Amino acid sequence: MTTTTASSLKTYGPLQFPDRSGLTLWQFSRAQRLGLIPGPDVAGDRWSAAVFDDAIARIDAIKGAVGTLPDVGATRAEEHLAERFNLVVYAGTAAELARRGHLPVVGEHKGYLLYCGLALENFTDRQKVARASTAGQLHMRDAAARILGLRASDFDHLIRAGLLAHADTARSGWNRHDVVLLYRQADLDRIARSRRIDWDAVRASPRATGPLSPRSPPSSRRPGGDGSGAQQRLVCRSRRGLGRAAARRRREVAHPRGRAVRHPLRAVGRRCRPGLSSKALALRAMRTPTGR
16 A cells, blocks of 8 residues: 555645545646545645545555556657557647547646646557548648638638638747748548538639739840830729729639639638637637536
8 A cells, every 4th residue: 555644734735635545736736636635624725634544544555546657748648649549640630639539638838738648648549540640630721721622811711711710720830930830631531522612613613813012133024015114013002092993803813815804712702611720629628517
């Protein structure tokens, strides 16, 4: 039997209780979450000696029930799954498992979600991990556009139309102050199968032909007349005060015959609400007790 310090106080605080009972802080917190140790029964968020003595009598059972893996963040959770099942586990797998109800979110630390270590320790379904790794894989904007076979500008049309939303964010490796938007593989697969979008028309749409910047080199100017570039720049400058009309003109694509047409993705419109991020969904799930 595990030896512990005998009861010598009338009441115990949140640090004295685990220290004198031989539990770590995370074991003590999980034991309370699982109902193995009752909440404070004395004023000042303290425990009586009777509650402490009862826990000491069951200390081995408590330690066995709380497991050996503390609550961890997404990176450590995915590393644990990859090592346990000998799989390639992509970033975003933990969030995908939580989204599917297989991995409870039990809190957060410095803005990062914490996943239940006990659920990770008892997880045995290899296929669920493999499917979650495939569906939850995260991509940056340019990689997501390549997966869909789109130009970056066309991908931006998807975002503005509300047809696709980022699933998570990350800090840039070049500048920690920059936030990088990440897109989920399952969302990309869903939008690729959508019948609301004429993908042939989207991929066949020509590049936008707006006025060139005054700093553009001569080699990048479009053929079709002398002095037309300068005239277009003057028109652009004169229309800067038009506000909405100027913004609308920049979003249009020039038709090969010269007639301005809307981009195919803009015709779809903002009919669907952008999806919530994985963090928002996890925080919403935390409103209900999911300690096990």
